[in-house]
Amino acid sequence: MEYLIGDVAKKMNINTSAIRFYDKKGLLPFIERDEAGRRKFKQQDMNFLEVIDCLKKSGVPVKDIAHFVRLCMEGDETLRERYDYLNNEEVNLEKKISDLNDKLAFLRFKKWYYKTSVEAGTEKIHFVPGENLVDPDTKAQYQAELEKTDNIHDLIDLE
Amino acid sequence: MEYLIGDVAKKMNINTSAIRFYDKKGLLPFIERDEAGRRKFKQQDMNFLEVIDCLKKSGVPVKDIAHFVRLCMEGDETLRERYDYLNNEEVNLEKKISDLNDKLAFLRFKKWYYKTSVEAGTEKIHFVPGENLVDPDTKAQYQAELEKTDNIHDLIDLE
């Protein structure tokens, strides 16, 4: 059950050159080579790649992942350190998701702003009369409408 | 009610050079200058910056934001286009958050893996007997435990 870099690339949906790049950066110190010098990936290597891919997609920089990988190579003495590392990344990721949810809420407010503008034919319905400035109460208006709705898409989706 | 670039930087918690960079990239075509050539930011400019900042933090590339800004400069004719743009970014962001939630779930599985390893004093408790390979059933075990728990942190947090 061994794979060459091309198989792995297909399986994990990563470019082969990206895998080589990760290797160079110290993310794959466990990979062995065959007689021809080609990387041979075993099942446990694939498991590892899955973790690396997860951390990458969570936004963890390559350097930090390399640190975690080093810990993994050092055996049971670093188990606690590895737990702490993942615990910390869990916190980071929770914060990131929470921040993105805030951005999503704001984006939806702007969607509502444009939905209502499209329906009115002009953005001016949200302006302070006589000025070229959005009424500061607009957001509060939206919030009020939002509380009356149980499906946000009724409020912000057009058509 | 006008602000100089330094005030804006403080208010929005961005570097002044970042603001100048955004300006150069076409994100702030509406900014006027005073007699001395200094950028003067008005309230509506701040509102705009808030939208830009939201898009940025949602991971939208500067180039794409510039496109949205151009539409905004073109008046009511582009209202629908702007709505569609935000609608599309909403979908992107929802997908992104959903993906990150998947990564969080995986990270928590690995945290459980290390919590139980730390408690056992060795990672070997998860290995296939005799081999240096994680038991493929490990994840299913975790899933089973997860279903029995109503607070995930009881399951994955150490101490």
Add this chain to the structure above:
DNA sequence: TCTTGACTTAAACATTAGTTTAAGTTCTAA
């Protein structure tokens, strides 16, 4: 045996998103 495709490396290149630097201008306050 020869060709084709997959692998190898090091090094150059690309992109995104800024930051830093250098040189200069202008406002404010002592």
Add this chain to the structure above:
DNA sequence: TTAGAACTTAAACTAATGTTTAAGTCAAGA
């Protein structure tokens, strides 16, 4: 009126994350 802080620009620089290229090795099938 002069020092210092805040602004201006263009251009060079940085960092992260790969991708591309060039030159070469190797294995498997016609």
